[in-house]
Amino acid sequence: MSVVIETEEHKALREAVAALGRRYGRAYVTRAMEEGKGPEELWSEAGKLGYLGVSLPEEYGGGGGGIQELSLVLEELGAAGCPLLLLVVSPAICGTIIARYGTEEQKREWLPGLADGSRIMSFGITEPDAGSNSHRITTTARRDGDQWVLNGRKVFISGVDISDATLIVGRTEDARTGKLKPALFIVPRDTPGFHRTVLDMELAAAEKQFELVLDDVRLPADALVGDEDAGLLQLFAGLNPERVMTAAFAVGMARYALARAVEYAKERQVWKAPIGAHQAIQHPLAVAHIEVETAKLMMQKAAHLCDAGDDLAAGEAANMAKYAAGEACVKAVDTAVHTLGGNGLTKEFGLASLVNAARVARIAPVSREMILNFVSHQTLGLPKSY
């Protein structure tokens, strides 16, 4: 019996996306960064080809696939050196939440644009005083007649400048108990009172991060996504895909770095044979490759569980995949830089700039310590440590 990890369609999709990635490559991202702009051309072309919408429902302009397909799109673009960070956010988090819990009107309004890339949505949950503890978020939504009024602050929110709207996680007050409960709101970019300041990050990426201030942001009643009483459930629908996609981002970047290092190790010769003939060079590359492939397998399992609708099992697998991919990526990039010796630190070879970028997958959207806490407590049944 043969084991099918990926179908022929998946392989064909990989090849097609890889071909698009090769046409843009690392040079495209480097140029976009120098010009201070986002990856608009690649985003738009990938959208027209149907790659951004592969996971969204067909009836709203998507490809009718799932996170398995979307994660391989991001992985292949990353492996070509030009990952699209907002794939993690726009179709994977926002698209999934709207497709599962949005009103019919919200689906018609947003999904076709998110699918073909003509519209982008960013996602804001992190707050300066809450960080990893999202139970502490204080962005509050209060009703005023048939409107919502939002106040609060967010930090590290990716791509707000190039997004048509941001899906903001806030809280509403329960009229009976006075308790705050999570709720999701679509906030269009130019809404009065919605202020953004770009953060000065040391990251080699075309997408920027922002601090947001919501100062009496007034929204119509239909800005609320889904049900006011089921905010947490809706939120989780988007967080598993986010973790799988972050794993895909990390696996793609790791593959890109390792491929550059292997090419270099085959050609660079300072003794009798190329440096790649020395075990001190080839073994760390082999270890990094094994760890990336292992992480990828966990990512595929998590994506499969997401698409099968098993949210609980997907949650555990997505956390583990994100952890494994983040660690594998940091190690792969470090090994690649070292393989190139001094050239590992030159702008020409472009690998040193990935050292910081690789660490993003260790920190966001949930840090490796919080995943270890989750696995210790939820999977292994050990006492909660925090």
Ligand SMILES: Cc1cc2nc3c(=O)[nH]c(=O)nc-3n(C[C@H](O)[C@H](O)[C@H](O)COP(=O)(O)OP(=O)(O)OC[C@H]3O[C@@H](n4cnc5c(N)ncnc54)[C@H](O)[C@@H]3O)c2cc1C
């Ligand atoms: C490039 C980038 C893009 C991002 N994009 C977005 C976005 O689009 N939208 C969004 O909402 N957010 C975004 N984030 C935010 C990201 O999700 C947060 O940075 C992350 O959740 C960690 O929060 P924090 O930075 O406040 O760290 P903190 O919560 O302050 O944690 C700091 C350190 O303490 C450790 N720690 C905290 N609590 C515990 C504990 N109980 N046990 C052990 N260790 C602990 C953490 O592991 C970490 O190492 C982005 C971040 C980055 C870097």
